[in-house]
Amino acid sequence: MARHDAQIWHACSKMIGLLCLVASILRQHGVSGQRVKVEPEVLSYPGQTVNLRCAFTDATGIQLTMVTWIYEPKDGDRINIAVFHPNFDPNYPDSPVKGRVSFTPSPPNLASPSIEISNVRMTDEGKYICEYATYPRGNEQGITYLVMLAKPQNSASIVTVEAGTNPVVVARCESVDGRPAAQISWVTTANGNATTVSKPGANNTVTMTSEYHMVPTAADNGKDLSCVVAHRTQVKPESFPLKLAVQHAPEVTVVGYDNNWYVGRTHVVLTCLASGNPPPLTAQWKTMSGEMPDTVQITDNVLKVLKVDSAVNTTFVCEVENRIGTGKDQVTVFVREPSVNPSNAGMVAGAVIGSLLALLLVAALIAVLVTRSRRQRQGYRGNGGSDMKTRIFGGGKKASKNGTGVGAGSGGGNNNGPVYVYNDGSSHQGLGEKNNHHHQPLTMGGRPEVVATTPTAQDILLSNELDDAERRKFDELEKEERYDHFSGGAPILQLRPPHDQDDMIGDYLDDDMESQRDGSVISRTAVYV
Structure with missing residues (x-):
């Protein structure tokens, strides 16, 4: 059991040691990458001289032994192009840049062993490595990429095509001998697509060619198409505006017929409009019947009818031809009968x-x-019947307090009095007030009952509106009533409204008095009963 634990501990120790070693390597690599300072990228054009700088920034505790510049092409092996040791002279081994490369400044030093390459070529492009040999840390390096630039020659052109049904190349755009390769794009409203290919050019340059493909139609002729070339040597992309050239047969339209050609109309015109690529040369007019009317004159694409008649009742055809084909259009004329000139x-x-x-x-x-007539009739008639007559008449004296009085034939003074209505159709009422809302019965000498009241403002205004002719007509009517209906024995009644104490309407009635044949003076608008 103890032996097994010892094996496990030994394995863990190995793992820890490996991790420590990797960390140390990474740390050293990071330090070395920071110690050797170079420019990441240098740009140059063919024929120029480029300076590739290199320096060791912190050599504390490190002994710098030697520095070597190494060239690594894009497709090739590494080659030493310059070597410097403090105890020896600079050395330039055989390389593509031998004779054009040198240390700068001269004599060089290990602290900053930069180099320069004169009359650079497009083939000099690649990776350049500045590598230090140090003690005790070994080799440390920095990498610079030399990018060779070549400004391309850009161009664009239109390819003339005929309208059809298959895709064809309608435009071409090229960027020749550029370094690096140019980028080409298209801007257009036409319905198509582009294909771009590249091929090697002189001195390690690249030529880019782009073609625009589409199915050309007559509607595409003249549409805008632009080729845009972007390159690293240009401040902004270069644009080439073009117009599509699609050849097609003429498209013809006849205009001028307004569907109002009638017999006798003169100088009506039909015009044949045509568009095509190439442009059509001439237009030919003909009719479906084969005979052109005598009243027709043709000048190029214009057909003029001097006078419309039945012979013009036909179909006119205009044909236009170019190298691609023929186009035509027709108009059928209907001659109408003459209308309003x-x-x-x-x-x-x-x-x-x-x-x-x-x-x-x-x-x-x-x-x-x-x-006006209605308003005048309202001035003569009252509100009570169809044959009522309104009169305003007054006496020669001021009205009494009770508002009644008898008018004398020759009486003078103010003619103040109420408005009376004489009704021929009633046996019970002879005189009555125009407005029947104040009734004051009065009986004199067995005469019919008389009702008096003050005239309204409407009655006075309507009386004032009567012109001279109407007054004369009224005078004649009054005379007929006087001599036809009266024998002279009946007295004239004149009553003044009781409330007219200030003689408000007296002045108006004074102007209404008229002299009679027997020497008396009576009112012109009085009613005789």
Whole structure:
């Protein structure tokens, strides 16, 4: 049992020792990587001189013995290109850079054994290692990558194709002799795809070629297509704008027919529009019947009809041809019967509008007259019957306190009085007030009952609205009533409203008095009973 435990302890000790060894190696590698300082990458163009710097930053407790520069091409073995030992002169073994490589400064020192390579070539690109031999730590190194640049020659071109059904190359873009290889992309709205290939160029350069493929159609002709080349030697990508060149037969359209060709119409035109690649040369007009009407004139792609007649009732065909093929379009004309002369359309429209305006004006005038007539009739008639007449008349004296009085034929003074209504159709009531809401019965000499009250403002306003012609008409009506219905024996009654103490309407009635043949003065609007 004790022996078994001892074996387990021995195995654990070995494992711990191995882990410690790995840690030590990693630590030493990290330290060495930090001690030798170099530039990670150096860029250069062919023909230039490059400087590859190297330095040992901290040599405390370490003895630097020798330094060696090693060249490792991308595809090849390591080669020593420069060696320096403090006790010997610098040595430059056989290598692709012999005669062009040297230590700098001269004479070199172990603290900073940098080198320079003159007239660099594209084949000089690769990995350069600065390696120190030290005691007691052994070899320590730093790595620099020399990148050779070559600015490419970029170009792009269109490939002229014919419209078809199979994919073809419609554009090509190239980046020649670049280092490193260029990146090519396409920008377009056309429906296609690109393929890019590379091939070695001169002096370890690379040539990139990209082609754009698509199924060309007539609609793709003239579409924009751009090739974009990006390279490390360029500040920004270089763009080459192009336009697709797709050849196709002409596409033809006839315009100008408005479906309103009527007999007698003049100077109507049909135009044949065509597009194609290559451009079409000429257009030919013909009819389905084979005969061109006598009233037709043709000039290139324009067909003009001098005067429309029955012979124009046909189908016109326009054919256009180019190297790829022929395109055509046609229009069928339907000749109609003559309609309203377009030249008189404006006059007809004006006459119609004028008539409508005249009708509206007459209707407005009639409405005004009807409204005026209704208001005037309301001034002559009361509210109680169809044949009532309203009169305003007054006496020659001021009304008594009870509001009644008898008017004299020759009486003067204020003609203040109420509004009376004479009703021919009633045997019980001769005179009555226009507004029947104040009843004051009055009987004089066996006469019919008279009711008096104050005239309303509407009655006075309606009386004022009467013009001269209407007053003359009213005077004639009054005379007929005077001589046809009265024998002269009946007195005229004049009553003044009891509440008209301030003679509010007297002035109005004074202007209403009129002289009679027998020398008396009576009211023009008084009612004779």
